[in-house]
Amino acid sequence: MAAAVSISPLAPKTLPALPPIDGVRFAAGAAGVRYRGRTDVMVALFDRPATVAGVFTRSKCPSATVDWCRAALSDGRARALVVNSGNANAFTGAAGVATTTAVAKAIAKAIGATPNEIYQASTGVIGEPMDPAPIVNALDGLIAAAKPDRLLDAARAIMTTDTFPKVATARVKLGDAEVTINGIAKGAGMIAPDMATMLSFVFTDAPITAPALQTLLSKGVERSFNAITVDSDTSTSDTLLIFSTGAAAARGAPAIADAADPRLAAFRRALDKLLVDLAQQVVRDGEGARKFVEVRVAGAATRRAAKRIALAIANSPLVKTAVAGEDANWGRVVMAVGKSGERAERDKLDISFGDLRVAHAGQRDPDYSEAEASAYMKKSKIVIGVNVGVGTATAKVWTCDLTKEYIAINGDYRS
């Protein structure tokens, strides 16, 4: 695994403080999953069973830990989460299943839970058999060390080629009580919608049932983690889990069993915003990224078409290398619209970079100024706007540029 050479220039300037959430404690440590002396495991421990919901990779070859979580979710009750980096426990066959079972049993025994209350995620190399022993041996120490204020340590423990820990927090009213939402994520390559080598874990004290959490999460992910792409590659291991300790009930927060409950409105908005924040941080730490790119598509026939067009632009190596080269090459945007396969009215197409309209009605804008466009491309955030002229549907996705550093990072990852 290549060491992170320097922090992404697109990283947030400050890390927000993460207020502790009643009912959950965190610890991180160096278990030696793959390398010695490197923090590579985190646990979250719930004092009482938390409600839980999840969204996973759509890969047809998911990891053993993804299979494990999907099965556990039918109960929707969590006592612990254990996450390791260094090994993805993917494509490891029966041995991989044995590893997830061994880890779940060990932690369940140590905290007095049942294995189906244990959630797991793994990130790292695919196809290497994963020995459960390093994690199992580290459990006692982690459990003893777990504290409510250690979520940032946990965020650091799950980094692989990430150059900064990704955290976000929100405080919002639920009924008359204040509730907290904290989230962490890790990227940074193999990121594509549906979802990516992307792990993200969200914790709240809002008393919300598992089915209601699932509805909130499934909706929220569409405009956040499923609207980002770094390199169009989708991992075997993508996992997004949300846990609720429900501890805010003791402070008067109402128990919510229906995602459509009007009392949830503020919570839903805050959760959606937090998911977008975390997803954008993943892109901001895209491997080799130097520029953050927002692609806005309008005028499409359907929302699905709009998103496909936006992703065709965001995944185009030629568009991404042009952004890296600070080249206002909107011809490549036309190419990407054309290759998406979705309806677009070539002779009505509008394209803009930021506020500069560069193409209008299927031709270069008469007011196009190469100098202005080139100046705009020097910014660190680039907004590519396209109106395809056939309808009213819109979509927004985020990506980064494609640089030589991406090649350097990925041409020498395993060694």
Added chain:
Amino acid sequence: MAAAVSISPLAPKTLPALPPIDGVRFAAGAAGVRYRGRTDVMVALFDRPATVAGVFTRSKCPSATVDWCRAALSDGRARALVVNSGNANAFTGAAGVATTTAVAKAIAKAIGATPNEIYQASTGVIGEPMDPAPIVNALDGLIAAAKPDRLLDAARAIMTTDTFPKVATARVKLGDAEVTINGIAKGAGMIAPDMATMLSFVFTDAPITAPALQTLLSKGVERSFNAITVDSDTSTSDTLLIFSTGAAAARGAPAIADAADPRLAAFRRALDKLLVDLAQQVVRDGEGARKFVEVRVAGAATRRAAKRIALAIANSPLVKTAVAGEDANWGRVVMAVGKSGERAERDKLDISFGDLRVAHAGQRDPDYSEAEASAYMKKSKIVIGVNVGVGTATAKVWTCDLTKEYIAINGDYRS
């Protein structure tokens, strides 16, 4: 347009001699479409009307020249082909249509043909209005200079970021007569199936009707130009045309009106092979390519599924950077199979690099040797084999690695 710095290490060692074909003459010249003093236009002139067939980009935003050729093909009769580099005449609106009309009229007038007998293709920058004058002004000189033995000059004239001209030739029996097939192509980025910034022109003296040629070409393209990818980007301008002068009829070749005519068997095989040869040359000149990659998928549910899986592997930036880094990272092949969305039996998956089976039945092969695999990855041709374990369908596609040179070429193309 970045100057070619050096010839691709994957280029064929020798250029075959292209025997002249009766009834067609070629010329190339420097018209100044975009730059002065650079060969940027070629013409092919047919002494009598040739039959013609074509396959084009599936882009929803095709260039004006693609629209022009599609319309002309309804007559299936050609007197001239004119091709320019420097400007793609794409996304140029009504002005682009006016340009193709002006060029067609000018050449038709000069040679005594009708505009619908003129075929055109353009490659280069998208979205720049294209003035017909440089081409129109060059026509008289080109027509005067055209000779049957100038096809290699024509191949050179249509290069953009190509580092070598792509030519292929075959001689085959049709009835009792020998017929010739010559082809040229240009790449080298924005190459993806269906098709790419890919221009290719094939010429033969075999007397075959336009509808029969169309059937041969549409079939042949599936396993050649539609089975290659450099960067997954599809151009607005892809054009593959085949022209037959029919001159071999004078030497006794039978006139063929049906692509299923058994007398065509040898011709069909030769044409298919020539198309594969040209398509592979395009990949061998993929921007920044250092390695040629063949992806073979077996055991898929359908041929379509097999091809989608093969393309998911061939288009994966993580697979391609691993090849560039000479890293036998078969975990990324698993990832790509998983992201293809096609059925695959994770626990039956076999993966090989060349003759080395690296994964078997959903796990690392027990005999896997990292040293052997690493040694294999140093070769300049890499064969990635995958059996997905659900059926019997197969597919083969070709691509190249993804290197820092790709970024360098595409991060600074327009300037």
